[in-house]
């Protein structure tokens with residue numbers, strides 16, 4: 001019986017996180033920071049969702065979102081922000097606005113050269129939050 005090892009040796013990196021985590025597929029913290037920065041540009045250019053951010057502390061939003069993406073991608077972070085229910089309660093986000101943001105995220109990940117598999121893995125994890133974010 002043959003065992004095929006894919007992707008080289010399964011070691012760990014300096015921060016002691018296994019190499020094949022989604023976190024690493026997203027480019028680690030520098031990659032996640034680029035994705036979040038790109039998403040901010042997408043939001044800024046989308047008149048369907050930009051109005052929701054008028055009262056938002058963008059620096060905090062950027063920090064907390066990056067921390068959360070790192071956390072759910074099995075990276076070395078623990079999310080310390082508000083729960084998704086708390087953060088979005090007053091916003092009345094519609095299903096269409098949720099999809100607009102996800103479309104923006106996909107465009108950013110495409111531009112960043114994230115593999116389709118990693119894109120889908122992240123989107124699946126974010127989809128689990130849909131019920132706490134979209135107003136119903």
Ligand code: HEM
Pocket residue numbers: 049052053055056057060061064065068080081082083087088091093097098099101126127129130133
């Ligand atoms: C899966 C998708 C989403 C994730 C993971 C997410 C994540 C977050 C995070 C981490 C925060 C910061 C919480 C804190 O300050 O402690 C936040 C806030 C916010 N989110 Fe989302 N979000 C998502 C979808 C959306 C959508 C679809 C919209 C609107 C179209 C939206 C609009 C906002 C706004 C406006 C804030 C700032 C709220 C405030 O100013 O207090 N989010 N979100």
